[in-house]
Amino acid sequence: MLLVDDLRNALREFARERDWEKFHTPKNLSMALAVEVAELLEHFQWLEGSESLELDAEKLAKVQEEIGDVLIYLVRLSDRLGVDPVYAARQKLEQNKKKYPADVVRGSAKKYHEYGM
Amino acid sequence: MLLVDDLRNALREFARERDWEKFHTPKNLSMALAVEVAELLEHFQWLEGSESLELDAEKLAKVQEEIGDVLIYLVRLSDRLGVDPVYAARQKLEQNKKKYPADVVRGSAKKYHEYGM
Amino acid sequence: MLLVDDLRNALREFARERDWEKFHTPKNLSMALAVEVAELLEHFQWLEGSESLELDAEKLAKVQEEIGDVLIYLVRLSDRLGVDPVYAARQKLEQNKKKYPADVVRGSAKKYHEYGM
Amino acid sequence: MLLVDDLRNALREFARERDWEKFHTPKNLSMALAVEVAELLEHFQWLEGSESLELDAEKLAKVQEEIGDVLIYLVRLSDRLGVDPVYAARQKLEQNKKKYPADVVRGSAKKYHEYGM
Numbered sequence: 001m002l003l004v005d006d007l008r009n010a011l012r013e014f015a016r017e018r019d020w021e022k023f024h025t026p027k028n029l030s031m032a033l034a035v036e037v038a039e040l041l042e043h044f045q046w047l048e049g050s051e052s053l054e055l056d057a058e059k060l061a062k063v064q065e066e067i068g069d070v071l072i073y074l075v076r077l078s079d080r081l082g083v084d085p086v087y088a089a090r091q092k093l094e095q096n097k098k099k100y101p102a103d104v105v106r107g108s109a110k111k112y113h114e115y116g117m
Numbered sequence: 118m119l120l121v122d123d124l125r126n127a128l129r130e131f132a133r134e135r136d137w138e139k140f141h142t143p144k145n146l147s148m149a150l151a152v153e154v155a156e157l158l159e160h161f162q163w164l165e166g167s168e169s170l171e172l173d174a175e176k177l178a179k180v181q182e183e184i185g186d187v188l189i190y191l192v193r194l195s196d197r198l199g200v201d202p203v204y205a206a207r208q209k210l211e212q213n214k215k216k217y218p219a220d221v222v223r224g225s226a227k228k229y230h231e232y233g234m
Numbered sequence: 235m236l237l238v239d240d241l242r243n244a245l246r247e248f249a250r251e252r253d254w255e256k257f258h259t260p261k262n263l264s265m266a267l268a269v270e271v272a273e274l275l276e277h278f279q280w281l282e283g284s285e286s287l288e289l290d291a292e293k294l295a296k297v298q299e300e301i302g303d304v305l306i307y308l309v310r311l312s313d314r315l316g317v318d319p320v321y322a323a324r325q326k327l328e329q330n331k332k333k334y335p336a337d338v339v340r341g342s343a344k345k346y347h348e349y350g351m
Numbered sequence: 352m353l354l355v356d357d358l359r360n361a362l363r364e365f366a367r368e369r370d371w372e373k374f375h376t377p378k379n380l381s382m383a384l385a386v387e388v389a390e391l392l393e394h395f396q397w398l399e400g401s402e403s404l405e406l407d408a409e410k411l412a413k414v415q416e417e418i419g420d421v422l423i424y425l426v427r428l429s430d431r432l433g434v435d436p437v438y439a440a441r442q443k444l445e446q447n448k449k450k451y452p453a454d455v456v457r458g459s460a461k462k463y464h465e466y467g468m
Contacts, residue, residue: 004121007206014210017219023397025166026180030157031396033187034268037154038389040147040194045382046374049142049282053197060198063143067195068205070150074191075206077157078184080170081177088185089124089192093131102134140280148279151385155272162265163257166399238355241440248444251453259400260414264391267421271388274381274428283376287431294432297377301429302439304384308425309440311391312418314404315411322419323358323426327365336368 004075004086011076029077036069121192121203128193146194153186238309238320245310263311270303355426355437362427380428387420 015021043063044052055063078085132138160180161169172180195202249255277297278286289297312319366372394414395403406414429436 004203007203007210010207010210014214018217018222025169026172027161027164027166027169028396030154030161030169031265031392034151034154034158035389035393035396037147037151038386038392041151041382041389042386044144044147045379045386047144049144052142052144052147055143055198060200063198064200064205065209067191067198067200067202068207068209070191071202071206072209074184074187081172081180081184083177083181083184085184085188086121086124088181089188090127090185092182092185092189093124093127097131100135105135145279148275148382152272152276152279155269155275158265158272159269162262162269238437241437241444244441244444248448252451252456259403260406261395261398261400261403264388264395264403268385268388268392271381271385275385278378278381281378283378286376286378286381289377289432294434297432298434298439299443301425301432301434301436302441302443304425305436305440306443308418308421315406315414315418317411317415317418319418319422320355320358322415323422324361324419326416326419326423327358327361331365334369339369 007071008075008079011072012079015076024076024080026077026080029073029080033070033073033077036066036073040066040070124188125192125196128189129196132193141193141197143194143197146190146197150187150190150194153183153190157183157187241305242309242313245306246313249310258310258314260311260314263307263314267304267307267311270300270307274300274304358422359426359430362423363430366427375427375431377428377431380424380431384421384424384428387417387424391417391421 015024040063043055043059043066074085078088132141157180160172160176160183191202195205249258274297277289277293277300308319312322366375391414394406394410394417425436429439
């Protein structure tokens with residue numbers, strides 16, 4: 001099974017072996033994360049929503065690479081801050097469950113984008 | 118242990134219970150991901166790199182929440198595309214190891230930002 | 235008539251009067267620009283493309299404010315780099331005209347997103 | 352003198368001649384804008400703030416191109432929404448002047464990043 005902890009350790013070693021730790025401030029890593037997310041956006045910018053669900057194999061392979069880059073920088077940033085990203089996501093999900101109770105949200109005429117997620 | 122697979126399943130259920138799946142196209146999710154990453158950037162934009170390593174507890178708690186949001190959307194996007202994000206990151210890391218051999222990169226006078234990661 | 239040059243001068247004075255010039259490195263300003271663009275994205279993230287053309291007055295007013303913020307940081311960043319943004323855009327447009335000749339592009343079956351703009 | 356209005360008209364014609372108007376929804380254009388801003392970020396991500404003020408001629412030329420791209424999409428997005436971006440920026444600047452009075456802000460010990468701009 002592939003674990004985020006193993007990825008974190010591998011990234012730590014990768015940076016140390018190359019003497020790149022000095023570049024890896026949270027500020028710089030947040031910028032690198034934004035750059036990689038934009039490379040994801042680029043694949044979807046001119047597609048209809050429905051088209052973005054039906055990528056061909058070649059495009060999907062590229063998108064998968066960008067997803068890998070995004071997770072790399074997110075895990076590296078989290079490590080530099082001492083944050084466990086999976087724990088952070090679970091905590092946030094629990095908050096969201098309380099904030100948007102399923103029965104209220106589903107029954108409501110309120111637009112989704114006023115809820116956010 | 119907290120696993121990305123469990124998070125993926127929990128997010129899947131969260132969306133289904135609220136009838137939000139229709140909004141969760143890869144296109145829309147990539148935008149939501151970009152929005153959350155920018156909320157991370159916002160915490161670091163006026164700080165020096167060194168300051169971004171020394172956040173106080175209050176700010177760190179906020180940053181942790183944003184990291185949670187980023188991972189939520191990244192995992193949700195990956196799920197909608199049938200991609201395993203941790204596998205994608207491991208694959209990318211292996212590529213990077215070949216592309217930037219530690220002994221060459223460390224010994225080189227070439228600037229880090231010409232390598233990227 | 236409202237000119238970008240006047241805006242540039244007004245922003246220069248605004249920063250000087252508040253002693254904020256020290257924060258306005260191109261690096262920091264590029265981050266602030268990304269944050270403001272994401273606030274624009276946020277308004278559109280869950281909308282269909284066609285819906286994004288038909289904003290109500292309240293939402294349009296908010297979007298207009300975000301556009302103002304984006305231009306403020308773009309002009310400020312350009313000023314700190316000694317770049318004229320309108321000249322840069324005109325130059326880029328001339329390049330794009332050559333790169334994507336109207337008669338070729340229009341007649342082609344090639345997808346728009348393979349051209350980019 | 353180079354005017355934003357002229358740029359807007361040229362971009363309108365550019366899109367019409369190529370039959371690209373159908374791709375230019377505000378939603379799509381906001382994504383394209385985010386992609387171009389990230390290409391700007393990319394030039395600055397590993398630099399110190401002070402280094403970002405001292406780009407060499409080659410890098411500055413590339414950054415200038417990205418600034419051109421950002422303005423192109425911002426003007427095109429504004430046009431599709433019927434917004435005057437320079438007017439929007441002037442309005443926002445007037446608001447900011449009231450929100451952050453120079454004498455209060457300058458004299459204050461409050462951190463700049465708690466003000467934002």
